Amino acid sequence: MTETFFTDLLIIGAGPAGYTAAIYGARANLKPTLLTGLQPGGQLTITNDVENYPGFAEAIQGPWLMEQMASQAKNVGANIVMDSIAECSLLNPSKDDGYFTFHTDLGNIYKARTAIIATGAQARWLGLEAEERLQGYGVSACATCDGFFYRGKKVAVIGGGNTAVEEALYLTNHASHVTLIHRRDSLRAEKIQQDRLLANPKISVIWDTVVEDILSGGNPAAVTSLALKNVKTNETSTLEIDGVFIAIGHTPNTSFFKNQIQLDDEGYIITTPGTPNTSIPGIFAAGDVQDKHYRQAITAAGSGCMAALEAERYIASMK
Secondary structure, eight states: OOOEEEEEEEEEOOSHHHHHHHHHHHHTTOOOEEEOOSSTTGGGGGOOEEOOSTTOSSOEEHHHHHHHHHHHHHHTTOEEEOOOEEEEEOSOGGGGTTOEEEEETTSOEEEEEEEEEOOOEEEOOOOOHHHHHTBTTTEESOHHHHGGGGTTOEEEEEOOSHHHHHHHHHHTTTOSEEEEEOSSSSOOSOHHHHHHHHHOTTEEEEOSEEEEEEEEETTTTEEEEEEEEETTTOOEEEEEOSEEEEOSOEEESOGGGTTTSOBOTTSOBOOOTTSOBOSSTTEEEOGGGTOSSOOOHHHHHHHHHHHHHHHHHHHHHHO
16 A cells, blocks of 8 residues: 655665765754665675775674664664665655655655655676676775775776776786776777876786686685687687776666756766755755765765755755
């Protein structure tokens, strides 16, 4: 049976941005409701060791960190609901007594005075079975998150755009050698980034090549090498490495908001620089759904705090 719920603040997404927004929203007495979506905890739920989140001297587990954030949000009064957005109406809240309307997969309706979109982004993968099996055991999509674990080791980066080149350059701060593997014979990255990469003695490039498989060994299984194939000659080879970073881009989770809120060419929500403000007053965005540059748990949490503070001010102005 369909039910309709009213709230001053609806938060969509249960990653660091969403949970932080819920904590601040609850402490501001907005009685926020948070819809977790299909993957509560976001990308940290598939991250094993987290060493760069402040406050923990030793490495912690990503899923545990998200459980703690969820518990903290509940303890301060946030209402956390296991449900996902199916469709929404953001364009004319004045026609509905000032409420934005959201329909969920469970068939319920949420009417919110203000909302924070924190649905995150998903890394694009190669589609290999080994990618999922070896995530956290040598397969990563974030060099700044996991590069520290490869001090003095050999790693590979897959891709040819700005993200791949930036990841490769960053990894030279830790790895003994970085191999960039690209399926074409030229890079798509900015020229200045290409020049830096090609001039770096710790980086080599394998052109016209794709990864056919990620090989592993040991107990627990960890990445040991890549099975490669040259797309022009069909020649196969093996590259021994300790880790591989997939850098072929991210996809923001914004499909429900197309044609309703201003997005950039890649689908990220556009916010006013330095703020979580979107093109619609009363709708705010936080975390990776609007940040394609940093993509860190700590920056997502910070933007969730900003969004909640702005939502509080918006509600106050309405009253």
